[in-house]
Amino acid sequence: MSQIANTAKASGFASSLLAWYDQHARKLPWREDRDPYRVWVSEMMLQQTRVAAVLEHYRRFLNKFPTVSKLAAARESSVLAAWSGLGYYRRARMLHAAAKLVVKEYQGKFPRASEGLRHLPGIGRYTAAAIASIAYDEPVAVVDGNVERVLERMSGKRLTGEQTWNTANNLLDSPRSGDFNQAMMELGATICLPRQPQCLLCPVSGFCAARGELQAEAARPRQKKRKIFFGLARRNGHVFLVQRGKTESLMPGMWELPQLPSRARAKRLLSLRHSITVTDYQVNVMEIATPQKGSGRWMSRSRLASLPLTGLARKILQRAELL
DNA sequence: TACGCGTGGCC
């Protein structure tokens, strides 16, 4: 066991952390019960995604798919439509595929342990431990970006992946493993912040070696910049949309506005900024009367909300007051 | 281990 974990364990790190969590935990909809399905949906949505963005989608998604059987029975386009705007759409496809597996292969019952959860698509080491600890109180620690930062500051040095998991598991000294894990993440998300850690408010600063910043990580490569043009064609309460190829690596099968060549000459309706993965786009939306050749469909405005739109298409249609 | 995968909010 690492020295930091040994010392912390002996001096009641977990009890200090949990006492703070009991007082300061944010009230979040997925903390209202321990239904493994609801915990699972929240964990899938929260992967690399901010709490604020998840909040809007979580209630809508559970309203539409209240149980794993309802989700399994849904069409994929319907699941993607509910996910639209959250990004990383592969998560939605894997969630859907996993729901079908649970219903077909596991008689609708979730695996009761992290080991079994790992076999479901979209559930990796973190998510399996999160669901098992929160829903079942299985004593397994989680490591996400927050926990990694907290542990590295506590120990005052960078840790390898495996060292981080070991340290987290060694610190986990509580029958309340789900609360312990959420408390570690809550601490990282609200106190042990990446840039300006609030050490004066930290319930476990006494265990911390760094008390603030470690040497900064190497800077990541810069975003590329690109201009991009889309055509907006409207007719009798319909909008012309095209569907991305099913085999595209990025957002396959999702609907968007037709792209125009950059030299297209048309009236500019609006422009906005949007970033997708490593590219910052300056998006120009041009008024067009007739769509160019190729596949595409006139979509009724009333259908737009139930379509799996890309986040950018959704943003444009909202900005144009069509959605 | 490194990379690709979306998006929106913040300063």
Added chain:
DNA sequence: TGGCCAAGCGT
């Protein structure tokens, strides 16, 4: 404004 970042996963 532009750069940074957020409860990871699969390959």
